Amino acid sequence: MNNPIQCKAKGVAEQLLDAVRYQVPVVDKVLQSAGECTVSEYLQQVCQVSQQSYQPRSDIAEVIYDYVAPLLGEQMAERTAADFLQHPVALTTNHHGVDFFAQSVQGSLLFGLAKRRVEGVTTIPVFSCANIPLDNMTYPRGALLYACNTAESSWPQRIPFFSNKFRRQLVTRVKGLDRSMLQQAGKRIHDRVEKGGNTVLLETLAELLETEYLSEDVLFQQGYAAQSVLLNHRLWHRLFCSSATMPDLVTIELEKLAEGLFLKDLHDSSSLVSLVLAEPLITAVCKRLDSVPGCWNQTLLEQRWSERGSVDPLKTSGSGTFFFWGVDGRSRRIPLMLSVLADRLMLCGCDDNGEEYHFSLEPVALSEAIREGRLLPSVFGCFLVIALARGVTCLGGYYQADYLPKMQAAIVDVLQEHSCSEQATVISASCTDGYLSGMQTIMVDEADALLPAGLLEILASGEISVAELELISNISLRDAHYASLAETIADAMPATLLGEDWLSQLLSDQRGLLSEKVAIRHL
Secondary structure (H helix, E strand, C coil): CCCCCCCCCCCHHHHHHHHHHHHCHHHHHHHHHHCCCEHHHHHHHHCCCCCCCCCCCHHHHHHHHHHHHHHHCHHHHHHHHHHHHHCCEEECCCECCCCCCHHHHHHHHHHHHHHHCCCCCCEEEEEEECCCECCCCCCCCEEEECCCCCCCCCCCEEEECCCHHHCCCECCCCECCCHHHHHHHHHHHHHHHHCCCCHHHHHHHHHHHHHHHCCHHHHHCCEHHHHHHHHHHHHHHHCECHHHCCCEEEEEEHHHHHHHHHHHHCCCCCCHHHHHHCCCHHHHHHHHCECCCCCECHHHHHHHHHHCCCCCHHHHHHHECCCEEEECCCCCEECCEEEEECCEEEEEEECCCCCEEEEECCHHHHHHHHHCCCEEECHHHHHHHHHHHHCCEEEECCCHHHHHHHHHHHHHHHHHHCCCHHHHHHHHCCCCCCECCCCCCEEEEECCEEEECCHHHHHHCCCECHHHHHHHHCCEHHHHHHHCHHHHHHHHCCHHHCCCCHHHHHHHHHHHHHCCCCEEEEC
């Protein structure tokens, strides 16, 4: 493809959206079929639920209760579990951590609008991926500021709360923020104000640290993952006026949810997990899903294994892992592959020091490794027990809406080939192509440009009103994609296809294109 900005026949935003559609087929498919639909109409389409499931969804409700109760209380846990059973649709595009990332903050908003329409439902379940390092693009390490100088080398601006030594640790395993760390973060914020940073945003962030992050119940939590559940729940309600009556946001670690289900399914001989982990299905699944995004690349895994630790596993994560990640003593992920050792199938890998890891596929051994934190469910493992085994509609990003149907098709094919047609029929009915990312509906007018509005931009510019929610509901899906381009492009497009000043050109073009079509905020 040629540089999309070199063509002058179209506006920059239109050129870039065309380029995204070329790079990301799911976006093209959705815009072709529903581009002129309103957000409200689209939400009704994607929240469909299969009427049947191979395994009971009550299993998930039980794990949800066990996860939520110690953090948000038994009443909230009961409501979340009951709401899930009534409407088994979850948002799975978010990454775990306190959410300042505009695309996921606004994705949660859209999902909230969908849940708001379901009678009797008062909670929003977000199954967020915690198997990511703190310096992931969503930046769970700290806070993101969008209304700042876009000419800076790093935009959006990052305000770290964790020191640099923690940056590669997984969100699900990293220690919690303590008072000393937050006081240092407060000093960084003060220094930014002194240097002429956006005072309104920085003062808003400082107030959040003082009133929310430094509250005793947040500091009491053992890990950052738990702290994030509390903080996301509280900050969510700050976004809306009281008359908006938005459901409560409840974030749940996707991997923790999957762990609870694995611990149950490994000891149930009729479960989907037990079926596919046994020969001959496990070998067939390994071959069928080899190189599918979100799964594994057996050739690269074998190459890494032969190098015995000479490659950093974090740098080879594109090769994926088989069912689980191994976790080393530094809480780093280890890619695992299916191997034969001493005439037994095992999961094998090695860390970047060359230390070897072997995991037996016996249910008792796998359960023990999960409980001890030595195994962490992979993307495939999570969706196997949630979306496929229990028919949950998982609304994800533009990549998930591509690879999850491929996972489903592979499992269905393998089951059919091995005389499990009844199970295959039920699993094939699961709704797996739900997409709810790459869309934004609120922008901030700053320095003659329309910028994405993250958590801080929305909080600093006032609560979201009922009238704004109505406006958002009626924005076209196409315009919502235009509004999200600054972040979608950075994620989906190779930098080599973009001109050096693509961002400034895009932001300038968006002002004329979207000024009267999306919700505009002023700081």
